[in-house]
Amino acid sequence: MGLLSDPNRRRALISLLTRLNAPICVLCYFAAVCWFMGLSFEPFTLRTYMSENAMGSTMVEERFPAGERALATAKEFGAHKKKVGGMPVDWLVKTMQARGLEVFTQRFSRTLPFPDENNERYIVEGTNVYGILRAPRAPRTEALVLSAPCSPGDDNNQAVGLLLGLAHYFRSKSIFWAKDIIFLVNEHDLIGMQAWLEGYHHTNTTGMDWSPLQGRGGSIQAALSLELSSDVVTSLDIVLEGLNGQLPNLDLANLFYAFCQKIGVLCTIQGRIQRNDWDSVSGYSHAVQTMMLMVMKQASGRSWGDHGLFLRYHIEAATIKGINSFRQYKTDATTVGRLLEGMYRKLNNLLERLHQSYFFYLMPSLSHFVSIGYYMPAFGLLAVILLLRALDLWVQLATPPSRNEDGVADIEQSSTGVLSVLTPLVISHLTGAALYMLPVRFQEMAVEHFQVSETEAVVLTAIAVYTGGLALPHNTHRYWLISGEGTEQGWRVLKLVAVLYLAVLLGCTALINFSLGFILALTLVPVASFVTPHVPKLLSAVVLVILSPAFTLLFSVFIFQELQEMPVSFQDGWMLYLSVISQGILDHYLYGSLVYPLIALMVYPCWLLFWNILFWK
């Protein structure tokens, strides 16, 4: 408290901070970037370990034998699917019943706000089929879920086959089970999953129509979603990123990793094999790229597999994907089945929900992770810049202190200054609200007047509103300049408000979704710290636009493609960019992803405030 109450030390500290403000800010920025890049350096990361006692020490011997039969079932399923031209509901019900499960179906329908051109769907109708294996050893208050999507074409037939094979096997070994096991085949991937989860939990957050579930198990403890499109696989990939950047408990990834090691299956994360040469440059860059992929995926806020929607209901879930590449060493369906059996039997041993291990982590490889305590400082260093700028502005705003004042004192906060800030704030937020509402509302009108499809109409309206917003705020400050407010004072107050607003906004975002917060901070913090009305207009305007949220998204698209080793030309990249925007909007309306409203209602208006400061007259 000495620092807060001793006027001399305070004065020294504040003068130090204001004098060295710019160098400290630059230093902090580079420190943040370096810290972040250093995170994936293996000696700085932690080794993963199983925290959950119930899953750690117990021995499981996997005996699943029926891989070939599962593949035969998969073929049969494929044939029926082709015959019906969609989900073979009757066949699935019959097959599941034959395997001794209680089988139920759920119908659902959903009209998308605008056609989804990526998946070619607009009015979606479908059926989920699920069978429950009742637990004989416990009071059936808890459940586990194994799901496989029924995809169009020949995709994922093997997943459904394996699911049915496992169901048969689990039923025959029913002496194991202390938790209900629900085998779910969902149609229309995430939409079906959303309908089923909403039905299971009696909620309706997105206005979808579904028939109520006839049968239920206990509260779901964990779920795995299976994606398998070939008879043999070379490696298994685990997908963790869920809706809004939520991740399952790290123990689930640990469990997967442990069993892959035990059974001897090649396992990957982000589709990238782990390397052991962390001390070489290429090994390090491999780890960085893996982690960057995770950061990008998490920041997008969308669900990267069917598991993503479970996380919202506090259910730990992951998607396991079979990958078949040109490697020599192949794994057959029996081994994959054994792996899943082992995982389910361990999950069956759980006494409480998975909670021992981390929920906030980044993974540079499957065997190493970066916990929240390690990555938060990178964001913290960026946030400090904003606070330092705010302090600097505050000191400038305070009239020069009289001779005998200590520290920050003598603040003549004129009320007009506060009121004058209100206009740009309101106008930029209204622009943000327009960006949020207009694209979907006015798609029909746009389609009538222009030669575009609905999806294009939505995306182009969004871009138009976004660009239109840049022209708007120029005019706002003229009206209240009449009040005779010192214009120097005016922009400083506005900037102080904007900087603090940005700091709080980014802080909250980073807590919920670190990657999104960090990427936004990386681009917006420089904007926030250098913008004043006195910097060269044209150059700054260009920099400001390049660092705006829309361009951040564009760059992210290119970087993401680069990281996935699928570089695209500018033309394709642009098309991809448009489709990413439409997907983002759809994700919001279909599943309640928060990235689009966050950008439209908060981040964009905040950025507009800085734009407004630049063109202050």
Next chain:
Amino acid sequence: MAAPLTLLLVVAVTIRAALYRSSLAEVIAERVEVVSPITAWKRVIEGLALLDLGVSPYSGDVFHETPLVIYLFHFLVDYAEITFMLADVISAIALYLAVKEYNKQVVRKKQKFALEADRYPQDCLELIRSPKEMLYIPLKVAMFYLLNPFTILSCVAKSTCGLNNAVISLFILTTIKGNALLSAVFLCLATYQSIYPLTLCAPAMLYLMQRQYIPVNYRRASFWWFVVQYLFMYLGSLFVLICLSFFLLGSWDYLPSVYGFILSVPDLTPNIGLFWYFFAEMFEHFRLFFLCVFQINVFFYTVPLSIKLKDHPVFLMFMQLAVISIFKSYPTVGDIALYMALLPVWSHLHRFLRNIFLVSCVLLACSVLFPVLWHLWIYAGSANSNFYYAITLLFNVAQILLVSDYFYAFLRREHHLIHGLYLKKKDGSEATLVLK
């Protein structure tokens, strides 16, 4: 000044009415920051239902409001929204009138001093506010109360905290107007509602004595005579209220259920206060001891503050309100709104405030982080109670810093008023005041 006040009231009521109609109202009514187990509207409804069934509303462990409130809503349950808006309007008007009267007295006192001449050193004249500067303060107070998001949230959630605030505001008004009887009655109502306003007894008595020119001196009979008078009125009306409650319900059930509940803190639902985490983590056999420590905290500061601020009872009242809202067992944002409304009264202290920037940043950030961390803890399941409590702790530290900063600034201004604004050391160089 009536026109701007009316406009303000219309705006405030419009905002509240609009929010009542929106879907946000339900969400807000569930927030732990806004409603406590005592003030939650849901619980009042439950109590009413029990009352209608002819069961004592306190026979479950849900309802903890006082009998008067439940009988009030027995008649007004259909007009609940209007009642709560009215309560806010009454608080605002009461605070407005109170501050107006207080400012009038400050100016009058100053004029008297000016007549006495040479009372203040010459260079302090800039510290003394002119009546022109003080013109808008009452309006600002009303605005701070009505447009404070905390008050709006509290009102939209129909937290009965709004009623408590109205009673306390009326108490402030009647005290400043110098009406001892009404002051005692309203103070007793406030105490009856939530015990803690008990500590406001001290500033009220000090103020009324100052007004009636009774010296605060233990050796004077007039001092003791006044204290006895005031306490008699206060305790008498308290007795009447308690008996009235007994006759309304026909049982003493409510005493343990309301006051026992406030004092022994059995409900550890997270809130913005300091109690819940501590008592959730604590070993059971320490509970009583720490309960005493925590509760004494609220009452204890009355003594040193009253001694230090005996010449400035209105500032003392502000300090007491702040202390109560920080240390009470089930605080909500509505309690904070009440003392924050009084901040404009001390706008002349701004030049002496030292941490206001830091504190306002922290308060702002914490208010936003509450729902975020709640979401991460309860819905996402990825954070835990420690995250939420960390923010609670920070929020309260910021409040304490705010209050102590105002306290320090007040004392410092008094010091300057007596010793001159520009202090010199003995050797003629500049001196600075250091708080140790």
